[in-house]
Amino acid sequence: xxxxxxxxxxxxxxxxxxxxxxxxxxxxxxxxxxxxxxxxxxxxxxxxxxxxxxxxxxxxxxxxxxxxxxxxxxxxxxxxxxxxxxxxxxxxxxxxxxxxxxxxxxxxxxxxxxxxxxxxxxxxxxxxxxxxxxxxxxxxxxxxxxxxxxxxxxxxxx
Numbered sequence: 039x040x041x042x043x044x045x046x047x048x049x050x051x052x053x054x055x056x057x058x059x060x061x062x063x064x065x066x067x068x069x070x071x072x073x074x075x076x077x078x079x080x081x082x083x084x085x086x087x088x089x090x091x092x093x094x095x096x097x098x099x100x101x102x103x104x105x106x107x108x109x110x111x112x113x114x115x116x117x118x119x120x121x122x123x124x125x126x127x128x129x130x131x132x133x134x135x136x137x138x139x140x141x142x143x144x145x146x147x148x149x150x151x152x153x154x155x156x157x158x159x160x161x162x163x164x165x166x167x168x169x170x171x172x173x174x175x176x177x178x179x180x181x182x183x184x185x186x187x188x189x190x191x192x193x194x195x196x
Contacts, residue, residue: 040127046188047122048115051102054139054181055114058173065169076156077106083154084109113150117143120179129189133180140178 066073081102085092092098121139130138148170151157162170 043122043125043127044119046185047118048164048189050122050139050181050184051115051118052111053184054118054143054177055111057180058114058143058177059110061173061176065172076151077110078102079106079156080109080154081105081149083156110147113143113146114177114181117146118185119178121181121185123187127189127193129186130182132179134176135182135185136175138178139181140174140176143177144174147174 066069078099081104082092082098085105092101094100117139120142121135124138125135148157148159154158159167
């Protein structure tokens with residue numbers, strides 16, 4: 039993999055993650071729902087699994103909050119770097135790329151939450167699935183469009 043492909047994958051992941059967060063915050067605003075606690079819970083479970091102290095209670099809460107957000111960005115980066123490996127530096131059809139990226143990120147995030155025992159998707163209601171699918175599809179579309187925009191057009195010199 040070329041360094042430019044890795045860099046472009048990371049850029050696409052950052053743009054996609056920002057779009058995912060915007061859609062999530064719009065949903066929170068529209069439905070007046072609280073923020074999900076799953077990122078913080080995941081960070082706490084991972085810290086516990088690695089026997090890491092996050093400090094006294096107030097500091098630990100703040101660190102879990104920060105680490106939870108960073109985990110989201112890390113998963114977004116992992117999904118797009120994986121996609122960049124598959125795409126081999128080339129543009130991809132937008133809908134296929136969006137489905138791979140959005141579905142890949144959703145699998146990574148929901149799978150890790152399930153493995154950590156933070157949630158069980160089998161118990162989710164329709165509204166829970168929609169609240170999960172829409173931001174991940176937004177991630178996929180935005181990251182795919184960014185990836186394609188950063189790729190040289192066909193016939194141009196690299």
